Amino acid sequence: MRDLRYFLAVAEELNFTRAAERMFVSQPALSKQIRRLEELLRVRLFDRDRRTVVLTAPGRALLPRARELVRVWDEARRAVGEAAAAEAAVLTVGVSSSVGRGLLPAARARFAERRPHWRIRVRQVDWEDPTAGLAGGGEADLALVWLPVPGQEDLSVRVVATEPRWVALPAGHRLAGRAEVAFSELLDEPFLALPESAGPLRDYWLALEERAGHPVRIGSVVSNADETFEAVEEGSGVVLLAAGNAAIYRRPGVVTLPVGGLSPSRLALAWRPDDHRPAVRDFIDAFLDAAAGPARDGLTQDGRTGDGQAGS
Amino acid sequence: MRDLRYFLAVAEELNFTRAAERMFVSQPALSKQIRRLEELLRVRLFDRDRRTVVLTAPGRALLPRARELVRVWDEARRAVGEAAAAEAAVLTVGVSSSVGRGLLPAARARFAERRPHWRIRVRQVDWEDPTAGLAGGGEADLALVWLPVPGQEDLSVRVVATEPRWVALPAGHRLAGRAEVAFSELLDEPFLALPESAGPLRDYWLALEERAGHPVRIGSVVSNADETFEAVEEGSGVVLLAAGNAAIYRRPGVVTLPVGGLSPSRLALAWRPDDHRPAVRDFIDAFLDAAAGPARDGLTQDGRTGDGQAGS
DNA sequence: AGCGTCCACAGCCGATCGTTATCACACCAC
DNA sequence: GTGGTGTGATAACGATCGGCTGTGGACGCT
Structure with a gap:
């Protein structure tokens, strides 16, 4: 093999x-x-x-x-894993960073109403795999991912939240005192980048599109949140991140602030279109219900009404 | 794997x-x-x-x-092997014992007329595999086999000769001086048997059908011609064999003579029904032409007119 | 109780599969 | 030519794999 x-x-x-x-x-x-x-x-x-x-x-x-x-x-x-999961009554949700926000607990609760004996396991997956364990031999049944996800045509995807993009800077940075920066002010900064294997997602978090050809300097390659904030702290470069993550990963030595002039990031629930297991469908429903539910701390929500793209 | x-x-x-x-x-x-x-x-x-x-x-x-x-x-x-054979312009014919008779050289000559740059390789295969390398992962493109061949439904088979069955005895055997024996006289002799994996062919050479329930004593298990005649010589048992092989494998210490009361053995050319390579088809035609050609030393011939069974 | 059957475990050994270091060669720049 | 670069092959070596034999323990059957 x-x-x-x-x-x-x-x-x-x-x-x-x-x-x-x-x-x-x-x-x-x-x-x-x-x-x-x-x-x-x-x-x-x-x-x-x-x-x-x-x-x-x-x-x-x-x-x-x-x-x-x-x-x-x-x-x-995959089939063997699914058979085992069905027996154990476990669904695995892959996540790339702590993107659950309030959504995961809420979805969990709603899912538990429908399938009380099932359990939800959340698995952190490094950024080498931007599908968070959903593609290929990965062991996730569902995933919370940032768009654009490579191989999107082979996945079903539904946007569950959009958040403006912020930037993380070392505390001593010349812009660290500002309340907000324009992306044009960051053009010449060294950026932290996702691994090559992240494909279009790497480009997205480097904001290649918004640079309009202005070359990007890669300060370092990072493949998880810890690596990222350590690299920022030691001055290897700056990095864009979703507003929600700016709050979650707050730590001394790192400053985060909003960036003007960038499209917002989109968080999506993804699953395999050919995975018709009832438990999976129920979880999708539960999650989308939760995402469409009561508003939570300032997140722009998409939920069921968003521009979610149902994969082929 | x-x-x-x-x-x-x-x-x-x-x-x-x-x-x-x-x-x-x-x-x-x-x-x-x-x-x-x-x-x-x-x-x-x-x-x-x-x-x-x-x-x-x-x-x-x-x-x-x-x-x-x-x-x-x-x-x-199989596909890889075929691609390599097509490049090398080689066909491999598996044989179980020296069953070629005059057929192989004659077929070779006719085949050479049609495909002068192709070569024929003859490969001896032990009796563990009664399809002589044609089935499974074997490396034969065609095979000369004795019927019945196990898994016959997955092969195309054409009888090319029938020969009476003879028996080989050690020189000192009580029946060794006879000109012919009836099978009923052999019922209590220990017999040499093909390996289990030969399936129905093993039963055939033990003449189970003609024993009508009379139990058989297995003297030893043999898996090629040399083993067989050594076992006969040292008295491990007697063995049935095709008349043609009785002539070919003549050796001191072993006596062969015709056996009355047995159906004749059938020699067949076999190939894979899904193997449509032109060279293979040409060889089949050449071989069947040769088998239908001039009579050779006393063999009953079947050739094209025989009761050959074209596999599915 | 004693025996046979069947699967698991331990200890051993050679083959396999990975590593790093190095070589041989083709091509390209100069 | 000469030297640099890129590419694949080779050598030497260590860890793991995949097989073996020998043994143990649970169960069913006499």
Whole structure:
């Protein structure tokens, strides 16, 4: 199975070194495994003539089957996990940062009315996976994510709140005393960035769109909230964040303030469109009810009426 | 992949010890691997309550996917092998014993007329696999087999020759001087048998049908021609064989003679019905032409006109 | 009570799979 | 040419894996 993923990586990159990076292993390890796979099949899968790598005929024959195998395997893992969850009566909600706001407890309560014997487990997921464990082999049944989420076409998504974007600065920063800043004043600051794997979400929190081509300086790459605020505190850079998170992650050495001239961030509940388990549907309803319920501390709400995009 | 096969074996047997035997590993090894798979999936796949083994809900969810994965993997191996063979312009013919008779060289010649740049490779396969490498992950593209071949419904089969069955006896045997024996005289002899995995073919060469319930004594299990004749020579038992093989495998210490009262053995060319490669079709035509060609040393011939059964 | 069956556990060993360090070669810039 | 860069192969080594044998304990059956 692993070898098949390696094979796919090399077949897609046509470059051992880059494929190895993508699979998070060293290049010799990947070379060796490919060689082993070739020995197992008694066939050369790639022609490596010094400078270029191309698939051989047997390699081309393997390619679609390997994809199929990886797909079925991932699906099997998911199905097994779901079967276990159904037996244990547990739903797992992946979250990227403490984005629950008041929503999670409220949703929990409403869900408990309908399914008293079910439990909700909340799992923090690092920002390497912007779908918070929902995509691929992740173990989340639902996720609270920031839009835009990569691979959005394969997910059902419903916006549950919008919040203006703020900025976090080290306490000694030249702008730290201000009550508000315009984004144009931050253009030349070093920014903390999400990992590459976060794709469009990384661009979003760098506000690439609002820079209109003005280049961005990456001060550091961060993959969870703790890393982020430590990096801000030690002056590696500044970072945009949702207004709600500015309140939650308040800490000495870091100052947060509103930023003018940026579109608001959108928080969404996401799930797998092909996941028709009743408990999941009930939780979605419970959550959206909660989001549409009594107003909470200044959040602009979307709830059921928002511009939520139901995935395919 | 291996672990999936183990899982399938246990799921089908619902018994670790028997499953381990089926997979040709020790029972602790299989237990450990199942446990590892369970750890990987973070789920219990079987409920073992001391005396009985049953699938859990996650196990039931995995079962069909595991079958699918094994199926696609086997298919992928076959496809890769075929792609390599097409490039190398080689066809592999599996044979169980030297059953080629005059047929193989004749077929080779006719095939060479149509596909001069292709080569034919003949591969001897032990009798553990009565399809001579055609079924499962075997590497034969075609096979010369004795009927009945297990799993015949998944193969295309064409009878190319029928031969009376003879018996091989040690030189000192009480019947060794005879010109011919009746099968009824052999009923109480110890017989050499094919491995269990040969299924109906094992029964066929023990002539179970013609024994009409008379019990058979197994002198020894043999899985290739050399083993067989050595076992005969040292007196482990007697063995039935096709008339043609009696001539080919003549050796001091072993006597062969015709047996009356047995149906004749049928030699068949077999291939995979879903294998539509032109070279394979050409070889089938060449072989059947050769089998229908000039008569050779006393063999009853079937060729194209025989009662060949075209598989599904 | 004693035996057989069946699964789990422990201890051992060779093969596998990962690492880092280094080499060999092709290409490119100069 | 010459040296730098990028790429894949190779070497040496350590941790883990996957198999083995031997053993133990629970249960059913005589």
